[in-house]
Amino acid sequence: MTISTIGRRIRLGLIGGGPGSIIGETHRIAARVDGHYDIVAGALSSDPERARQAALNLGIEHERAYPSWQQMIEEEVARPDRIDVVAVMTPNDSHHAICMMALDKGFHVICDKPLANDLAQAREIAARVEATNAEFCVTYCYSGFPMVRQARDMVRAGELGEIRQVHLQYVQSYLAAHDLPAGWRTESGRAGRSLVLMDIGTHAFHLGAYVTGLDVTRVCADVGSAIPGRTIDDYVSALLRYENGARGSLWVTNAAAGSEHGLSFRIHGDKGGLEWHQEEPNRLIHRRHDGFEQIITRRLGPTMSEGAQRSTRIAIGHPEGYLEAFANLYTEFAERVAGRISEGERDDRPTLFPGVSDGVKGLAFVDASVKSMAAGAWQDVERA
Amino acid sequence: MTISTIGRRIRLGLIGGGPGSIIGETHRIAARVDGHYDIVAGALSSDPERARQAALNLGIEHERAYPSWQQMIEEEVARPDRIDVVAVMTPNDSHHAICMMALDKGFHVICDKPLANDLAQAREIAARVEATNAEFCVTYCYSGFPMVRQARDMVRAGELGEIRQVHLQYVQSYLAAHDLPAGWRTESGRAGRSLVLMDIGTHAFHLGAYVTGLDVTRVCADVGSAIPGRTIDDYVSALLRYENGARGSLWVTNAAAGSEHGLSFRIHGDKGGLEWHQEEPNRLIHRRHDGFEQIITRRLGPTMSEGAQRSTRIAIGHPEGYLEAFANLYTEFAERVAGRISEGERDDRPTLFPGVSDGVKGLAFVDASVKSMAAGAWQDVERA
Amino acid sequence: MTISTIGRRIRLGLIGGGPGSIIGETHRIAARVDGHYDIVAGALSSDPERARQAALNLGIEHERAYPSWQQMIEEEVARPDRIDVVAVMTPNDSHHAICMMALDKGFHVICDKPLANDLAQAREIAARVEATNAEFCVTYCYSGFPMVRQARDMVRAGELGEIRQVHLQYVQSYLAAHDLPAGWRTESGRAGRSLVLMDIGTHAFHLGAYVTGLDVTRVCADVGSAIPGRTIDDYVSALLRYENGARGSLWVTNAAAGSEHGLSFRIHGDKGGLEWHQEEPNRLIHRRHDGFEQIITRRLGPTMSEGAQRSTRIAIGHPEGYLEAFANLYTEFAERVAGRISEGERDDRPTLFPGVSDGVKGLAFVDASVKSMAAGAWQDVERA
Amino acid sequence: MTISTIGRRIRLGLIGGGPGSIIGETHRIAARVDGHYDIVAGALSSDPERARQAALNLGIEHERAYPSWQQMIEEEVARPDRIDVVAVMTPNDSHHAICMMALDKGFHVICDKPLANDLAQAREIAARVEATNAEFCVTYCYSGFPMVRQARDMVRAGELGEIRQVHLQYVQSYLAAHDLPAGWRTESGRAGRSLVLMDIGTHAFHLGAYVTGLDVTRVCADVGSAIPGRTIDDYVSALLRYENGARGSLWVTNAAAGSEHGLSFRIHGDKGGLEWHQEEPNRLIHRRHDGFEQIITRRLGPTMSEGAQRSTRIAIGHPEGYLEAFANLYTEFAERVAGRISEGERDDRPTLFPGVSDGVKGLAFVDASVKSMAAGAWQDVERA
The missing domain is CATH 3.40.50.720 (NAD(P)-binding Rossmann-like Domain)
Known part of the structure; x- marks a missing residue:
């Protein structure tokens, strides 16, 4: 092109x-x-x-x-x-x-x-x-994966009905050992106000917004470390409220020993739900209120949503991965x-x-989560 | 006997x-x-x-x-x-x-x-x-499943190290439609202070305690309905703190359209993690900090923990289910x-x-969660 | 009743x-x-x-x-x-x-x-x-599992179209070690002409017939042992022809080291296919020629076929197992x-x-398979 | 480089x-x-x-x-x-x-x-x-996938012991509809003696040889069509014998309605087995005779075999796919x-x-399979 x-x-x-x-x-x-x-x-x-x-x-x-x-x-x-x-x-x-x-x-x-x-x-x-x-x-x-775009398009087309629940996870073990690895991430201040939120929390947060088209307006977060005595954040669990009133949760950590990557979303609307795991990115689980669960798999052609079609290169059954995304x-x-x-x-x-406003929103979420933790209460998320 | x-x-x-x-x-x-x-x-x-x-x-x-x-x-x-x-x-x-x-x-x-x-x-x-x-x-x-007891025994034997994270889910669609089903559960007051917490929340809560041997001491809960205008609770998401300082979360709902049962736990300690899904109860996922993920499957004999051995009847590869549990x-x-x-x-x-004290603890958790929701803040869980 | x-x-x-x-x-x-x-x-x-x-x-x-x-x-x-x-x-x-x-x-x-x-x-x-x-x-x-009956009913109702392919597996490790376990099975003659065919091969064979309603008319089998020097059969792989011309295969062994149970069928007709694994018996994978794969899960009520409804006791999401079957x-x-x-x-x-004629058919299949192996060629299966 | x-x-x-x-x-x-x-x-x-x-x-x-x-x-x-x-x-x-x-x-x-x-x-x-x-x-x-090389290296290192069973599948639905798609593949003669064997059968055949390092010496094949009246081959099921006496089977079809890709191998030796599915290429299932099943997942670094390390680019948990292979x-x-x-x-x-001799071996296998079908008997595979 x-x-x-x-x-x-x-x-x-x-x-x-x-x-x-x-x-x-x-x-x-x-x-x-x-x-x-x-x-x-x-x-x-x-x-x-x-x-x-x-x-x-x-x-x-x-x-x-x-x-x-x-x-x-x-x-x-x-x-x-x-x-x-x-x-x-x-x-x-x-x-x-x-x-x-x-x-x-x-x-x-x-x-x-x-x-x-x-x-x-x-x-x-x-x-x-x-x-x-x-x-x-x-x-x-992660917004570049075809099945993430498939999910986004299905939400936009109303196939889930009104979105009611948004649950996000990103579960790694990068910092699970007691001794922190060397590198800029673990040097004081270089990774921003919260390592876990900056490093991977913003990914999960963005994924939820990208698929649903909804912004988080309030958050109540538990931010800290899963390792006693550690001062760098490696854990956040949060209660979320989206702009349309939908409820949500987020669990993000890089201190879950034995974990690999574990980025996923599970979203439910009136009519059903979608679940996606980055580690099996060519599958999108579609739970239907009036029917059995179906597995939407990446492929070429009009069976896919427009956004998915534009984002994929190879025929059915041939997995695409992170680099293609x-x-x-x-x-x-x-x-x-x-x-x-x-x-x-x-x-x-x-x-x-994703554009610059998505970047700003990510930082606003980090900001609100850290404030919520300090206050032990819900906190508004600033608008981009 | x-x-x-x-x-x-x-x-x-x-x-x-x-x-x-x-x-x-x-x-x-x-x-x-x-x-x-x-x-x-x-x-x-x-x-x-x-x-x-x-x-x-x-x-x-x-x-x-x-x-x-x-x-x-x-x-x-x-x-x-x-x-x-x-x-x-x-x-x-x-x-x-x-x-x-x-x-x-x-x-x-x-x-x-x-x-x-x-x-x-x-x-x-x-x-x-x-x-x-x-x-x-x-x-x-659900505490009767052999692999739940396997998990409990592995935690007790220190195979996960010190427990650091406990994540619990129970995700149904029983109340996902706008019209509530008839029955005593949805009659005012008959199901206690919170339908979702009483009906399935206590199951998930107990499962976490049963496997880890740890009590929840504080909770910050988002309790309500995923359906606009509904007054009966069908959703709770909560941040948890366990007695040893471990962090946790709980997501329990019977209003996630398209869902089936979805009771699961995922627990991480210093040395690795365990994950179990009630819908595939004969498998226990064991993520090891120093090794690959392994799938522990129910079977007869000493490969299983003592609690699992006492709880199972049939040979490897023959699934047991809910009724046996x-x-x-x-x-x-x-x-x-x-x-x-x-x-x-x-x-x-x-x-x-589970005995009567487990029953009391379940109600104490419901009580604290409802109070937390009213206060918009963390709440202590009363001891049994 | x-x-x-x-x-x-x-x-x-x-x-x-x-x-x-x-x-x-x-x-x-x-x-x-x-x-x-x-x-x-x-x-x-x-x-x-x-x-x-x-x-x-x-x-x-x-x-x-x-x-x-x-x-x-x-x-x-x-x-x-x-x-x-x-x-x-x-x-x-x-x-x-x-x-x-x-x-x-x-x-x-x-x-x-x-x-x-x-x-x-x-x-x-x-x-x-x-x-x-x-x-x-x-x-x-294994014919007692609700989802096996679901599959059978779906075939009878024509939901797969004309059956074209039937693939059966039963893959254990009971005899994978060099030393044979003691017991009547491994005593000369007590298990019939072929241990693997009598012990588990007939199960897999029956499952195919039960679900499809079709008899095998010809077989070309490779029967023997996977362990050099062993005289007891622990392996059979076979090419099958069904009465309607459908092609099939069967792989049954109890000498696949590390395996658990591994009984499964995969059946394809004009309109799609069904796959079932005994180790996850509450799920039936339905591949549709005109649509995505769907996962049919056991539950109560009219969503299930008549045969499945008659064979199940508990609500959606609560697994039943081998003993209930x-x-x-x-x-x-x-x-x-x-x-x-x-x-x-x-x-x-x-x-x-299953009745006495199913029992006779099982023995006829064993008989034909053993003859096929001796002849190195296809063999007719005697009718019950 | x-x-x-x-x-x-x-x-x-x-x-x-x-x-x-x-x-x-x-x-x-x-x-x-x-x-x-x-x-x-x-x-x-x-x-x-x-x-x-x-x-x-x-x-x-x-x-x-x-x-x-x-x-x-x-x-x-x-x-x-x-x-x-x-x-x-x-x-x-x-x-x-x-x-x-x-x-x-x-x-x-x-x-x-x-x-x-x-x-x-x-x-x-x-x-x-x-x-x-x-x-x-x-x-x-498909020999380019890191986990295929991991499997190959594990076999070479003796981690499975002597190879005893090799089972190969490639199950598509490309030709499942009654009307053949247009294109050179379905024009007479352009795809060689057997479309299914040439098009995808050689892939599955090569995969088995690549991982085990063993050649097939004899084959007994059922080659034809799953669709009554069709003259182009779309189905092969075969019994295999490898050079070391190992038994095997192969099921390859592009006429299994509803299927996607379905290329897989399952290999067993004395000490355990390996199973790999191209659609989830970053996982290798390792069944161990003396231990639980473990899931080997692609990652960077020395946990992987040498061949896998040389074939991968990105960190643990980030899926690679077909294009990287x-x-x-x-x-x-x-x-x-x-x-x-x-x-x-x-x-x-x-x-x-794979080099030119691998290409020759593929054609030798096609040749022997077609001859076996004509003879209704086992056939030697010519050496490259």
Whole structure:
């Protein structure tokens, strides 16, 4: 699509995601899968030499293998073949500075979640996106799964009736051992006000909002650690109230020993329910009030909802996974950017990929949950 | 065992569970499975004629097919072949009166859950059990499943390490339609202060306590209805704190359209976790911190824990179900009563079946949850 | 039903199933569950003293705790309260003698599978059943599961269209170790011509016929052992042709190390397919040619087929298991016998429980499979 | 890896896989995922104009968007920046001609399965590979899944003991409707001697050999159609004997109405068994003779076998799918070709990707199965 629209691939510059970074490799594969991007520039590490070497190993040319993200943004601006998009996959506490500069210099931005380290920063980025009229994606990547979009479309089409209950889980064991792993996440302050909420809680929260189309308005949260004496948050269980009065719950932890990933939603409306588990992403369990449970499986063609059809590549029974879901965000972003390049005007239709306002909402939820824990009571969630 | 101990079967009198009652049929099958009981008396309905006819249809003799439970208790006391045990399977609001009289007249009692209609009644029954030195079972029947006992034994043996998280669910659709079904449950007051908590919430609550051996000390609950405008409770989601500091959550509803039964627990300790679903009761998922997930399946023999071995009848791969679990409570109660008959003294060792204090704890949890909802804050759970 | 029909329970005499016998305990529980039988006589072991003691332990009266099955049949015939039904749960090689004598003396018979030790014996029993006009059940117990009957009814109602493929499995590990376990099964000749076919192959074979209503007409079988050097059969894989031209396969082994039970069928017709696994017996997977897979779950009421409704006791989401399936055969047999007692005439309507002709067909399949193996070619299966 | 070895990406030319081809898109994504290839030339259709347009749409330059595969091979040979690898994704009946010419002109070849339309053609290709010393991959793509390699490594390490049973399934519904779909597969002769065996049977066959390291030496097959009157094969069920005496079975059909994909293996050795289903590819069921079943799940790091570690990209709990499995073959082929380019000498170590001899073996199995069906008896499988 992008090639046929603008006669070339989208030019992508990477910030972060150097050697040993799984999320960096994920972004790069996501950019490659559908052939819409050329990765032509990069500042892949905060260490200048590692940054340059990592870029060269990817086949990036010498002069665009930058020692720092500031230099990349500065120099790319001046090039005739400048990058179209900056992709940010650095630790949380640098997102704000990078996004602000990239936006100011006229780039479109793909930013890893969470958008920023706190709500105020997130609001600033959102305002700058508005001011610069840029395209912006926050990689709440689980929203890229075809069956998540199938669920979203089924809710919108009223197949569940009015939504009444929303239950979300994300259950890992990354921090289940007593000794914390090293890394920026566990350094004081770098992961924001609550590690578990910032790191994975926002994913689960977004998934609920993405599928139902509903915002959480109030929360009563139990945030802390499952490990006695630990000061870093690794556990949150929360009671939720959605804007339409629906009730919900959220259980998110990275300290459940023996767990793997465990991201799931279970949603019920008047007419039935949907359940999805990221670890078996090609199946969507549909419980029907007037009928037996059915298993909706990903496939090509019109049996699927429109959003699911647009998000899948291969025939029935051939599983797609996490990388394809992530690639869906990149591909949809490429189409959006190609539209901007070819037409010069902004496409105001809603996107399937999460945008900057989704990023702000995530931080607002973190903010309200932490306040609720401190107060031992329900707390309103600020609107984006 | 009972026959070899006392030379005859335990004599059982039924109260409630007449025509159309599923729970009545369940109790009766549970009493029959292992051949320890003779069902010799009954007052199966509050309607005298229906009561008598139902008893006759079960093969009970004419003179012991009673028109009322009061008459049954009065007349049985005077018989030389009087019943040993009264089994109560009436609506909640009659449990207190029946249990009090049966205890006063010297019978051992099996009472369906919840023990009573409120905490005060429950405490009175518990005191009477203490005063009369009777054997007493509350049929939190899900504790009878072999794999629940396997889980309990594994926790006790330290195989999970210190318990850190306890998550409980019971998700039905019994009340998912807008129109409430008829019956005593939905008549004002008859089901106690909260239908959902009394009816199924206490089951889930008990399951958590039974497996972990831990009591809930504080709760913050969202209790109400998932259906706008409904005044009967059909939804509770709660944050839990256990006596050892473990965190937990509970999601119980009978208004999740399309759901079937959905009773489950997921428990994590330092060393791993266990997950069990009542709908696949012969499997216990064991997530290990240092190893792959393993599936512990019910079977005969020493591979199983002691509690599981005592609770199962058939060889590996042959599924047992709900009726066998229920029968385990009856069989263990028969052994207990046989011991009393033959020896005259009370066996003070702990029972595998739930007792009167478990019944009291259930009502204390209901009480605290309702208060928490009213206050919008955490609430202490009274001790039994 | 039986009590209301004839004013008393059916009187049952047991042959075999003494101490340590799992199948004996299974038969007894099956007889008790629904309260239709009184177990009043027994010859539970070939050892006279063990036989008597085992009967006494079950609460059978002294004079009916028989030292041998011959004595039981002889003496019961003469009693005014003589047993109605003889239940046979001895090793295969004694079925023929016991059944013939019991039939000759006028008893109805429940016989464990396989009916006899070879096809000729089986045909003799069938002829004697015909001659004596007795009721006869062969406990192919897996046909008692509600969802098996659901499947059968769906096939009969044409919901799968014309049956095209039938695939059967029964995969255990009972004989997976190099050293054979002790017991009559592994003693030369006692288990018939092929241990694996007699012991579990006939179960799988019957299940296919029961669900589809189709007989196998030709077979090409690979029968032998998975363990080099073993002379007892523990493996059969077979190509099948059904009477309507449908193709099929069967894989049955008790030498698949690590396996549990693994009895399953998968059947496809023009319009879709059904799959069932005995280890999750309350679920029936329904693959639809024009729609998504649906999961049919056991429940009460008219959502189920007639055969399933008649075979189930408890509400949706409460699992039933193997013992209830086995009990279904006993209960249906009780109804049949009660009809005979009250009316004196034979009910010629088809039964849901397997009869003597099913037993003969099982032996015919064993016979043809063994011949096919010897010939290395397809073999016709003799008609019952 | 390839870039660091040879300073550039591998240059790839595509034959076949034009508009509407799912397998074409699959090959292209597989080539892109890890960034080792540049797709620089293509002859994507047998229609010259469609071929050129399809190539242009992929961003291939005008002069390398060829109207025919013959022209592509001829012209690429003469270029200084000639392609390194030809990837063939045309209908079966053209593989032989294309492969022979590509090999003769000195290209390395990735060829979709089955290798050729009959065994003789396959042998010719294999001989030409030998003569030209080219690298060659047959895309039995399911061998690219990490958990398939995990299984293979576990077998090799003796974790199952001696292999005793191998059971293979591939159950689709592609041809379940009475009316055959249009396309080359259902045109007479184009899919070889047996559509079902060529199209999917060879996949299942290869999977068994790949995991166990064992060849099938004898087969007794039931090959035909599940649909009365159909002359194209859509069903095969077969009895197998492996070179070490292990027994096996294979059930492969594309006429099981309602089925999706259903590729699976179940393998048992002395010490336990492994089961894998392509539709849930990140899980490997490990049944242990001395222990409970465990679920081995794909993850990064040394918990996995060496072959699995080399074949996976993302962290525990994030599902990989079919496209990543396919990409593994491309990536491993790129490494192999890069080694050739940089060193000039052949690396004779075994490859993880399937080679030309695997392609020959597949055709030998088809050949023996068809002969067995005609003879109604067991048939030897010719050695590759």
